[in-house]
Amino acid sequence: MATPVQENLITSNKSYAANFDKGHLPLPPGKRYTVVTCMDARIDPAAAFGIDLGDAHVIRNAGASAKDALRSIVISQQLLQTQEVLLVKHTGCGMLTFQNSDATSIVEKNLGPEAVTAVKDQFGGDFLPFKNLEEQVKEDVAWLKENKAIGSNVTVSGWVYDVTTGKVKNV
Template identity: 50%
Template sequence: MAVVQEFLKANDTYASTFHKGNLAMPPARHVAVLVCMDARIDPARALGLEEGDAHVIRNAGGRAADALRSLVISEQLLGTTEIVVIHHTDCGMLTFSNEDLHSKVKQELHADADHIDFLPFKDVEQSVRDDVTLLRNSPLIPQ
């Protein structure tokens, strides 16, 4: 079975037993969690979250610059008042540079991605500090 078909079947089962449709759109715990998209991490399980508790925003490396649009919507329209930034050890973002990926895209896709900062990092703790600083200094994120 193709992955999409598996997902559709699983969603049918999930939807048929889903009884939390009355949850409010704003997250109950008024928090947005920014975390890496790494498939090995289950943020809900790791943080003890249930449906409706938080906005979980995922991208490569859990980078704040990529998440600003979602964070502004979360805070300005949906009532979150806290942001938690989570990066992790053994992250794929530690394994390449912008130059590496720009070259790979050119070679394999014959496309130019030189204008994209893929936001890799060499130090996990520093990347968290950098992202927290970005959010604290952003005029789009209330303090």
């Protein structure tokens, strides 16, 4: 018995597949770039950032963390020859609203001490929250530029997307 969310996936995908004509696209991104952005529900990277199907890798995680995305970025560059990264964080990000201690307390209250242990064991207990949006974009960009796992030929730029206006700006 499918849930409403699963039913929506099945029904929507039927319409999508019925009109699908991009089955010929190759694996490597045609425009050889990678977008790192947040998982936030208010962001549609393809539409808002002009990414046509087949153009770019799109990595998304809570907060658009460069650190969290590093494995995927290295694969994108080393195995699929991308040469540029656009790192896009956004206004109103949930990661600006809590600290690790808050998140840990919530996990403990909802799921018990075993869940706190699981979080520590599985990703070190760091939820990667941050305090200042533009500063964190700059920090992540600098971290990638200096990272020895990233080729020095790779161009990295940082951006902020405003979820209330739909506009991006370079920072």
